[in-house]
Amino acid sequence: MRILSGVQPSGTLHIGNYLGMMKPALEMQDKGETFLFIADYHSLTSTPEPALLRSRVEEVALDFLSCGINPEKTVFFRQSSVPEVTELTWILNCLTPMGLLERCHSYKDKLNNGFSPNAGLFDYPVLMASDILAYNSDIVPVGKDQKQHLEVTCEIARKFNNRYGDILTIPKESIREDVAVVPGLDGRKMSKSYDNTIEIFGNEKKIRKKFNKIVTDSKELDDVKDPETCSVFDLFKLFANEAQQAELAAMYRAGGMGYGVAKKALFELFWETLRTSRERRDELVNNMDYVRQILDRSGEKARAVAAETLDKVRFATGLR
Numbered sequence: 001m002r003i004l005s006g007v008q009p010s011g012t013l014h015i016g017n018y019l020g021m022m023k024p025a026l027e028m029q030d031k032g033e034t035f036l037f038i039a040d041y042h043s044l045t046s047t048p049e050p051a052l053l054r055s056r057v058e059e060v061a062l063d064f065l066s067c068g069i070n071p072e073k074t075v076f077f078r079q080s081s082v083p084e085v086t087e088l089t090w091i092l093n094c095l096t097p098m099g100l101l102e103r104c105h106s107y108k109d110k111l112n113n114g115f116s117p118n119a120g121l122f123d124y125p126v127l128m129a130s131d132i133l134a135y136n137s138d139i140v141p142v143g144k145d146q147k148q149h150l151e152v153t154c155e156i157a158r159k160f161n162n163r164y165g166d167i168l169t170i171p172k173e174s175i176r177e178d179v180a181v182v183p184g185l186d187g188r189k190m191s192k193s194y195d196n197t198i199e200i201f202g203n204e205k206k207i208r209k210k211f212n213k214i215v216t217d218s219k220e221l222d223d224v225k226d227p228e229t230c231s232v233f234d235l236f237k238l239f240a241n242e243a244q245q246a247e248l249a250a251m252y253r254a255g256g257m258g259y260g261v262a263k264k265a266l267f268e269l270f271w272e273t274l275r276t277s278r279e280r281r282d283e284l285v286n287n288m289d290y291v292r293q294i295l296d297r298s299g300e301k302a303r304a305v306a307a308e309t310l311d312k313v314r315f316a317t318g319l320r
Helices: 015-028 038-048 050-067 084-093 098-102 105-112 124-132 144-162 204-212 233-239 244-252 257-271 275-285 288-317
Strands: 002-007 033-036 075-076 139-141 173-174
Touching: 002 015, 002 124, 015 033, 015 050, 015 075, 015 139, 033 050, 033 288, 038 050, 038 124, 050 075, 050 275, 050 288, 075 288, 084 124, 084 244, 084 288, 098 144, 105 144, 124 144, 144 288, 204 257, 233 244, 233 257, 244 257, 257 275
Parallel strands: 002 033, 002 139, 033 075, 139 173
Antiparallel strands: none
């Protein structure tokens, strides 16, 4: 079984990225052959400055390796190390109905969030399909917001196979419902677009201040509080075990506890959870050649797999 996932280097990674994508990726390393790529081709849809893009790619690599991605178990690479995916994108474009892309909500959502319209942004789902299909991926962990794009991938693959033969693997989704939506500072989904994120690495004092900014209701200190309607507790559950959750929930319901106590408990649990990762990151920052070597070696492995797929696709379509 081959598992594939990707992350776009669009800025500093946050708790939503860690819980929704990084942690599942770590867990899946032991469940099958794992491919994990940094989606630098996708990031060009927002036309970042070249120096900024290079920096963001390395920051993402640092973060994932620090959190436990094992290059002996996971093929961890830059998307652009495999140019075969762009050729496959063109071939798949020629089979993809415009109406299928026009129905994708992500394009409209990004325009509403201030992205400039361009062909790459519109064609994003086909490049995503190529990322998945090039490596014969069996399982693709996705958030709810990416589920439609995976459905598009499956439809494109079926169209190709119906026309040219059973060549492309139809992937299956994997959605962890418990972390499908991670709340941000304002209670909405944690997202850079909403400017409501909490970074996973950084200055302790600054990150603690972020936790203290999480929006809560206006109940007084002595009031009984409902943990199930509180963003602080929602985040706490994602880091805590059952006993820790039960203890804090009881304090909510007993009254006499201010939200500051819950925020302090959440921060301390988060900080301890990532203690080893912070130490590992400090080591890697001083050994960037090692980080780059991992990306390069994995890129060669990924390209070899994609080249086999593309060779079959070229032959089937008459290009070879």
